[in-house]
Amino acid sequence: MKISSGKPQIHTSALLEKWGLVLIKVLTIAGSDCSGGAGIQADIKTITAHKMYAMSVITALTAQNTKGVSGVADTAPEFVAEQLDAVFTDIFPDAVKIGMVSNPDIIEVIAERLQHYKARNIVLDPVMVSTSGSRLLSENAIDALVKKLFPVADLVTPNIPEAEGLCGFSIRSHRDMLLAAETLYNRFYSNVLIKGGHLLFDAADLLYENGKGAWIPGERINNPNTHGTGCTLSSAIACGLARGKTLHESVCRGKEYISGALKAQLDLGSGSGPLNHMWNLYS
Numbered sequence: 001m002k003i004s005s006g007k008p009q010i011h012t013s014a015l016l017e018k019w020g021l022v023l024i025k026v027l028t029i030a031g032s033d034c035s036g037g038a039g040i041q042a043d044i045k046t047i048t049a050h051k052m053y054a055m056s057v058i059t060a061l062t063a064q065n066t067k068g069v070s071g072v073a074d075t076a077p078e079f080v081a082e083q084l085d086a087v088f089t090d091i092f093p094d095a096v097k098i099g100m101v102s103n104p105d106i107i108e109v110i111a112e113r114l115q116h117y118k119a120r121n122i123v124l125d126p127v128m129v130s131t132s133g134s135r136l137l138s139e140n141a142i143d144a145l146v147k148k149l150f151p152v153a154d155l156v157t158p159n160i161p162e163a164e165g166l167c168g169f170s171i172r173s174h175r176d177m178l179l180a181a182e183t184l185y186n187r188f189y190s191n192v193l194i195k196g197g198h199l200l201f202d203a204a205d206l207l208y209e210n211g212k213g214a215w216i217p218g219e220r221i222n223n224p225n226t227h228g229t230g231c232t233l234s235s236a237i238a239c240g241l242a243r244g245k246t247l248h249e250s251v252c253r254g255k256e257y258i259s260g261a262l263k264a265q266l267d268l269g270s271g272s273g274p275l276n277h278m279w280n281l282y283s
């Protein structure tokens with residue numbers, strides 16, 4: 001009899017098959033946040049908490065923490081393309097989340113590669129400025145973002161300041177949110193989710209899909225630690241789409257995830273701290 005030595009072999013895919021589960025793969029294309037609250041790190045935590053396999057294409061390194069962003073180093077566009085090729089030619093993702101994309105050349109490469117590989121279930125978080133006030137998308141990249149990436153996305157998820165910048169008017173009420181969603185839908189032919197986190201009353205979001213609006217209700221949670229909320233929500237929505245849920249259902253489940261992570265109150269750092277992705281680990 002052969003006695004095996006070393007670590008026991010666990011064949012994950014065989015186990016998943018035995019349990020009747022399939023391994024769902026989600027790719028995030030975003031910037032790195034070394035402090036772990038936003039960007040790639042928030043996305044990978046979210047995807048893993050959804051029990052899915054996370055992959056990442058890094059568009060930029062940022063030096064940031066809960067107090068702000070002190071530096072940004074963009075990835076060369078050719079190297080963004082190389083990362084995308086490495087992922088798509090080997091492990092094809094069931095959904096893709098796009099976050100910080102920095103500049104027009106990076107945007108161009110991402111749009112071209114995603115179309116080339118016929119990527120599906122794409123959620124675009126049009127990250128422009130961090131909550132702490134640093135620009136994460138160059139001024140001259142907004143045009144490329146709307147022309148090249150909006151058309152490939154199944155959903156675009158601006159927050160209030162991003163929606164204001166894209167629409168050209170200020171948003172102060174639910175009525176303004178509806179007007180902004182209609183404007184963006186009609187201007188760019190994209191499904192949009194306007195996030196209400198930056199308003200002062202409740203935290204309802206508005207999904208505008210195929211020309212119709214649907215409110216995703218949300219109570220405001222008393223937690224000053226909101227670093228990475230937008231990154232987390234868009235990744236959670238991508239996970240829903242990857243699982244084959246409808247857009248509306250994916251957004252509702254994403255909202256549940258973000259609310260849970262906010263309610264679980266993690267208090268790290270001296271500024272706006274990160275979310276608690278461990279909130280549903282044992283459920």
Ligand SMILES: Nc1ncnc2c1ncn2[C@@H]1O[C@H](COP(=O)(O)OP(=O)(O)O)[C@@H](O)[C@H]1O
Binds near residue numbers: 195198220221230
């Ligand atoms: N204090 C809060 N209470 C409940 N939900 C919130 C709160 N702050 C943000 N959210 C939710 O987090 C998600 C991300 O929204 P938002 O913070 O506006 O995006 P961003 O991080 O892009 O600025 C949305 O679903 C929003 O409603």
Ligand SMILES: Cc1ncc(COP(=O)(O)OP(=O)(O)O)c(N)n1
Binds near residue numbers: 032040127129131229
């Ligand atoms: C690398 C990186 N990407 C995105 C953001 C912005 O994160 P977001 O969740 O949209 O919002 P805030 O964390 O700024 O509230 C970031 N800071 N860094």
